[in-house]
Amino acid sequence: MAHPAHYREAHPMVFVLTHWINLISMVSLAFSGFYIHYPFFSGFMGVARGMHFFFMYVLVVNLTFRIIAAFFVKSAVVNGSRQQDTDIKNWLPQEANRGQMIPWLKYYLFLKKDHPLGAKYGVLQKIAYIATVPLTYVMMWTGFSLYGPYMNHPWFESSLALVGGPMNMRIIHYFMMWVFIIFTAIHAYLANVEGFAPSRLIFAWKESEGLEFDPKTGKVVGGKGH
Amino acid sequence: MAYEENGALQSLLAARGVTRRDFLKWCGSTAALLGMAESFAPQIAAAVEGAVLQPQAPALWINGGACTGCTESMAQVDTPDVATIVLDLLSVNYFETIMMAQGEDAEAAKADLVAKGGYVCIYEGTVMTGFEGNALRVAGKPQVEELPEVFENAAAIVAVGSCAVDGGWVAANPNPAGGIGVLEFCKEHNIETPVVNLPTCPVNPEWVVAMVIDVLYLGALEDLSVLDLDEFNRPKGIFGQTIHDNCSRRGHFENGEFVTEFGSVEEAKGYCLYAVGCKGPQTFTNCPIVRWNGRASWCVESGAPCIGCGSANPLEAGGNWVDVNAPFLNRHRDIHVGDWVTQPTVVGAAVGAAAVAALAVHGVGMKAAGRMDGGAPYEEMKERDAKKGGGK
Secondary structure, eight states, X not given: OOOBOBOTTTSOHHHHHHHHHHHHHHHHHHHHHHHHHSOOSSSOHHHHHHHHHHHHHHHHXXXXXXXXXXXXXXXXXXXXXXXXXXXXXXXXXXXXXTTOHHHHHHHHTTSOOSBOOOSSSOHHHHHHHHHHHHHHHHHHHHHHHHSHHHHXXXXXXXXXXXXXXXXXXXXXXXXXXXXXXXXXXXXXHHHHTTOSHHHHHXXXXXOBOOEEEOTTTOOEEEETTO | OOHHHHHHHHHHHHHTTOOHHHHHHHHHHHHHHTTOOGGGHHHHHHHHHHHTTSOOEEEEEEXXXXXXXXXXXXXXXXXXXXXXXXXXTEEEEEETTTOSXXXXXXXXXXXXXXXXXXXXXXXXXXXXXXXXXXXXXXXXXXXXXXXXXXXXXXXXXXXXXXXXXXXXXXXXXXXXXXXXXXHHHHHHTTOOOOEEEEOSSSOOHHHHHHHHIIIIISSTTTOGGGGOBXXXXXXXXXXXXXXXXXXXXXXXXXHTOBOOSTTSHHHXXXXXXXXXXXXXXXXXXXXXXXXXXXXXXXXXTTTOOOOOTTOOOTTSXXXXXXXXXXXXXXXXXXXXXXXXXXXXXXXXHHHHHHXXXXXXXXXXXXXXXXXXXXXXXXXXXXXXXXXXXXXX
């Protein structure tokens, strides 16, 4: 069976760090958010709110940094290769992704036997990852609209009026948390279902041997398991 | 202001057992209520003292689809306090619940004043548009037939109570009587009379007094910006901060000390009512400061979670406080998916569980397909390239 090699060039150290910060922030936000939604044990509300605000600032700063860094840091253009290009190019749709949406869907629905070719990230993966960017900022916006010191600011006041008041805003904020939870579940599942090499790389920055890919054609050219 | 002019009010107050000191204290608290510095108190005193010599300002108190709770709230002052006296300054020519006149006489008095114009219209209750207006008939005809003229000729409309603001509980789903608020009715009929919204169920009499002072004596009619209204036409001074911000139980909230069950030790200790559905964090009124029933107490202080009766959304159907806040003991409102009524928590957990279950099933499929150990072999070329007949 065949799995691409996972080299450090795919996820430079700085992105290993931002990924860790994302993970810790999101887990803390979901936990403290559930507590604020309904305090299921006593004595923690002040801390929960503090956690919630602190980690959201961290998450947003981290995301903004991550986006800016994507324009300056290079990462591998395809798994199983050490050749790098500016990271943002690997995020946006590429020639290698063209026409591959249907094959990916078919592959995941067991209607296609072979693993589709692609760039560093597949079509569905790119859609999901890119969607988390606006989602995070919208989450921040809905949160500020509910947060005492900011809710009277004209921006957030008019947002509250737009959605029909703070109760509706609260429910939107709550549902969006589930969107993040479901995203994370699918993300963790798909990243690891064919082997734990991606996790070893993104968490521990450990390389794994595997198939080598030609960055130009995107096709398998050798490596372990060829 | 001449001494004898002051004297006229003084004798009026003295006759009711109110000292000048009480009166000035009240002027100070009214200034605070209107969001002004206390240094405005003399100006308010002068305005009220001046008004007492003027012909009484005419007013109409119109009841729509109302439970008369707001009237009751206004009438609850059991001793004639300063607020009552100031309201005596209004000449209320029509007030169904408490007026002496009846029948045609009363209707004639109303018609006279409407024809003359320039009055303050205080509207209590829901505007009932259902059944072609027959949901509420007054003096033998649908009320909505006379309302355009009543509203049009008024100098200002004060919508008292949540019903008058956005239909209130009368307009709650399924709203058979077609209840709407005064502001929406005015918009539908292109009436541009200024509307001041004072939600809550019932209205707090202190706010009505504050608005009457504002509208009649402090020049709000000439310059509406005096009122400093928010997007929902509510005075910001009264409806600018949440109940949660000023709540006497806020300390318990921050400490994480909650009532989770009525009749419990926690309830006896006066802990925070957040976990039993208190809507204080999203309800913008100054109830904890002004309080109710002659400033004796208010809902949360007396042990009941806030049910959000001050929520208002005058121009959006379904924005009334009952639809927005029921069930009152839950943290979230109910959501309606077709005929299915449920809580956001249930929807979130169900969708989340379904996603995890789908992933588990998919995982079984991946195992069966032998893809768990590294995935399937890679395709030779993209399908679309293969169709084109080559991968070059």
